[in-house]
Amino acid sequence: MLKYCSLIFAVIVSLDVCNAKEGPETSISKPAINHDGQSGFEAMLSRGYTPLFNGKDLSGWWNPYPHGEAKVVDGEIHLMANEKFFLVTKKKYSDFRVSVEIHLPEGDANSGVMFRCHVDKDAEKKVYGYQAECDGSDRRWSGGLFDESRRRWIWPSTKGRSQDQFLEHEEESKAAFADPTIAGALNRHGWNRFVITCIEDRITIELNGVPTVTFRDTVDASGYIGIQHHGEDDQTYRFRNLFIKELPQIPAEDSVSLTDQAPVSVKKISDNITLVDFGKVAFGNIAMRVPQGGRGEGKVHFGEKLKDGRIDREPPGTVRYGVSQFRNGSGEIGTWIVPTPVDVRNTEQAGATRAHPPAVLTPKSWLPVMPFRWVEIENWPGEFKPEYIVRRAAFATGWNDDASSFECSDETLNRIWELCKYSIKATTFAGVYVDGDRERIPYEADAYLNQLSHYTTDDDVEMAARSFDWLIENGTWPSEWAPHMVFMAHAEWMYSGDDEWLKHRYESLKAKTLMHRSDDDGLVRSNEMDRTRHDIVDWPQKERDGYVFTEINTVVNAFHIEALEQMAEMAGAIGKDEDAKAFETRVELARASFQKTLFDEAEGIYRDGIGTDHSSIHANFFPLAFGLVPEDKRAGVIAWLEKQDMHCSPYAAQYFMDALFSSGSDVKAIALMTADGDRSWKHMVNSGTTISWEAWDLKYKPNQDWNHAWGAAPANLLPRYVLGVQPTAPGWTTAIIRPHPADLKHAGGKVPTSQGPIQLDWQNKETFTMSLSLPEGMTAKIDLPAADGTTGVYVDGEKVAAKQVGDRWLVEKEVRGEIEVEVQ
Missing domain, CATH: 2.60.420.10 (Maltose phosphorylase, domain 3)
Structure with a gap:
């Protein structure tokens, strides 16, 4: 969906969380670590992590040194020594995300988490390799990357303690650790959570939710996990909640199945070409009878688009086409699985030349898959019969076509419903909600819209919670995408009513509200990078209705306030009463500032931001959808929006339609959904597509894909508004x-x-x-x-x-x- 910023990875939105001003709102501005270690243990299990320490004994660990003592005390590992030593795992790990909580002793103290490290039992310094630093000194380099007993400081680097290759970034790295965000990340007198992620040559370190290091290094690809006692006499270092999640995860292995589908037609279109139509696009590959007789090689062409009765072999944008080969007269018998071509971008885990979250992989046993409707068989010897081929299509294992239905007096709406419902089914192939087939990476806004429509079309929706957990660890960069994580958690809680699930994820949501960018008036500020890169408003850029970006952005602040409101509700539900009150107070402050500074009293509508008189539809339908418009101003905003056309993308149209329907403008909403022209869902269904698009048409986004679930908003809009069915309490009670x-x-x-x-x-x-x-x-x-x-x-x-x-x-x-x- 979006081109990933090369400098930012994972939970970028948690940067500067420690920079928030001290005050009553401090407790809600950044994640907190529970004093109760057991709750943290249960939370990690809930999120799919495997314990490295069982809380009872040191099974799986060993001390390669002749000195040092390790023992288990109240579910913690305590290290004691008068010389430096490391306790290390017996098992080696390659790609992983490891989480360790450390409590330093008072006084002089230094520790860390070893990862991909090595043990030389015959050496004096037996354990060596990568370490995430836990620095109890005034230097404040906690979260830094150190190479123990080898190359020493990597990031930050310093003369006399770093090799020349790392001194090249000495100034930059020291400046990063001088920033109050990173310098203040360590809780010197309490528990600290270190999270280290290693994917191929890419290493990231986070300390208490603050990203501290992103570095590429090729020296070690695997090794042990270890914890350190620095050697101070009479000092006890405490460790708890040691967990690992080995990577890559492949969600589809346990949640998606391949279904054999017969073609709807097989047509010979030339002497050596047969066109096979499967009726709709699906992600998959084919199983085909091994050709008997003949010589030479044949080809299988896969495509999403036809042109002049043939598969378009040079389709526009990222519409899919690919070709695989087979061999005639191979001497084999039976059936072949013919894999689709592999798009490297769909399998990259770290990115060879640019950073991005890992692509979601599909099971190796499937062989590669891609979205296609048509297949052309080239150079098949003799007649090609329908029974010779099936498509192996990937859908969520629990998908139930009979779980939902919609029918009304408008046949166009019925066709829109069928398109959008199938779009949700077809895009379950990866086991989490991905952004189509261009990158196969989940994005928060895409996932939230997908989630809403999954709830209204299927009765097995564990994929929503699974997608949330994926994104909380692999976040993306846009400003408004972070609050979507709050929306996802709230929607899952309202659907399931599972307070325990919410409790285990609540603290991680604090970094997603954009509060770290807000000021004393409660409003979020956007610096130059935010205004030119991070603030989205809508996507692609040309769908923004001329939006003018300023330091105080109306759309960004609307998302911020809605996220705070939902956080207040969820905090109250799980017994975080002080947090709930703090969130409510912050909402009241931000709402007042929002209305005072961003509403144009003369025009009766909202401006795009402070410092501009321009008013886009986005600056008005987002506040209306989020309930931010005061009662005495609603009529004017609604009347203005009812005069507007679809000057937004399919993504933002979800909120535009939400605003109209919830305000009683259902006639206008349905008119926009079924409008003539090329900016409506009517245009999509009339085009013949079988999965919704990322944009209204290729001319609005030339590189768009044709298998994008965020374009399927009517799958949730029609049940929620035309039928009128919505929950009012968690768990649909x-x-x-x-x-x-x-x-x-x-x-x-x-x-x-x-x-x-x-x-x-x-x-x-x-x-x-x-x-x-x-x-x-x-x-x-x-x-x-x-x-x-x-x-x-x-x-x-x-x-x-x-x-x-x-x-x-x-x-x-x-x-x-x-x-x-x-x-x-």
């Missing part, structure tokens, strides 16, 4: 049924929830009627359209207490089970 009929005559369908499916059907004719079936144990509020002249609401033929508010009827008592409703 309560819901609201609030249909937005617009000009539709009827709509109905099935919406999956964690409690079971909700089924409903409404008719919008002389009166508004609805049949509703709720799963057992769920209750719901009903909010119905109030046509002119209606006087009340009847449930199962009996009038019920209801209040008319504007053009809606609100039924006072919650309903349950199966009911018939009529507005009369």
Whole structure:
């Protein structure tokens, strides 16, 4: 989706978290380490890590030195010695993410985490290799990269203690560690979490959520993990929660299956070319009968796009085409798996020449896969029959086509629903939500939109939580993408109601609110790099409706405030009452500043930022979608937006439609979704695509891909708004049924929830009627359209207490089970 910044990796948004000003909000500005080690242990297990230390004994560890004592005390490893020594694992590791918590003793103290290190039992300095420094001195080089008993300081470097090759960056590296963010990252008198990630030649170190080192080095590719006592007499070094996650992870191994699909047509189009159509695009490869007879080589062409009745072999953008070869007369019998060509970008873990998060790999046993609909078989000897070939398509193992449905009186909307629902299914191939097939890297905004639509189309949605855990460790660089992590956690919690899952991830979300960039007025600031690189507003850039970027950006601040509001709700739910109050106070401050400085009273709409009079649709629909517009200003903002066209991308259209639907502008929302021209979902379905696009058309993003789930927003918009089904409490214990009929005559369908499916059907004719079936144990509020002249609401033929508010009827008592409703 986005080209990754070469200098930034993983949790970039947590940079400067320690730079926030001290005050009541300090506790919510950066992650905290629990004093209770057991809660940290459970959290790491929940996130898929493997213990290096079981909390009971030193199984799996050894001391290669004749001195030094290691013992287990209350679930911690305690090291004691009067000479330096290291305790090391018995097993070697190559690529991994390792997490260790260290508590330094008072007084002179120095420790660290060894990784990919080595042991020479015959040497005086037996353990040598890479170390993440834990520096208890005033020098404050904790989080630095040291090469123990070998090349010494790598980053930062210093004369007399570094080799010449590292002295080339002495000034730069010392400046980095002089910055208060890194210099202040160590909690000198408490627990500190070190996270070291090694992927191929790339090493990153984080200390208490602050990235301190990103460095490439080719000396060691594998080795042991170790912990250090520096040798001070009578000092005890404490270690706990030692965990590792070996890389690469391949999520699809346990969550995705290959399905054999027969072609829908096989057509001979020339003497030596047969065109095979599988009906829709899917990620996969083919199994094909071994050709008998003939000589020479044949080819299998895979493609997403046709041109003049043939697979387009030079498709635009990143629309996919590839070719694989087979051999005639090979002497083999049976069936071959014909892999698709490998795009190196889809398999890179560290990036050979530029840094980026690791691509999500698919299982080796599958052989390579790619998205394609058509196959051309070239130079097959004799007749090629349909039974000779199947596509091995990758879908989530638990995907249930019958879990959801939608049908209404507008056939275009029905076609849009089918396109978008299938888009969600087809993009489950990787086991986590990736950004299509250009990079196969999850991005936070892509994943959140994918998550919303997965919830409304399927009843097996563990992929959402899995994608969250992937992104919390492999974050990307845009400003607004970080708050999307808060949105993902909140959405998962609302779906599942799992407080324990949330507790284990809550602290990591504090670095995602952008609070480290906010000032005393509660508003986020954007420096020059933010304004030119990090602040997104919309993507691609040409879809920003002329947005003017300033230091105080309306869209960035709207995301910031919404993230704080959701954090306040989640903090309260898991018993973090002080945090909840601090978040609420910060929200109140930021809301007041937002309205005072960014709203144009004369025009009645929001400006793009402080210092410009320009007002884009983005500066108005994001605040409206997030509920930031005061009640007395809503009518003006809504009226202005109702005059606008789709001057935004499919990504931002999710929020544009959210804003319109939730404000009662359902007629406008559906009109935009089904508009003529090339900026609507109607254009997508009329194009013949079978998976949603990244952009409205190639002319708006020439390098777009054709298999991008963030373009499938109607998969969640139609169930959530046209049917009107949304949760009001975590775990779907309560819901609201609030249909937005617009000009539709009827709509109905099935919406999956964690409690079971909700089924409903409404008719919008002389009166508004609805049949509703709720799963057992769920209750719901009903909010119905109030046509002119209606006087009340009847449930199962009996009038019920209801209040008319504007053009809606609100039924006072919650309903349950199966009911018939009529507005009369």
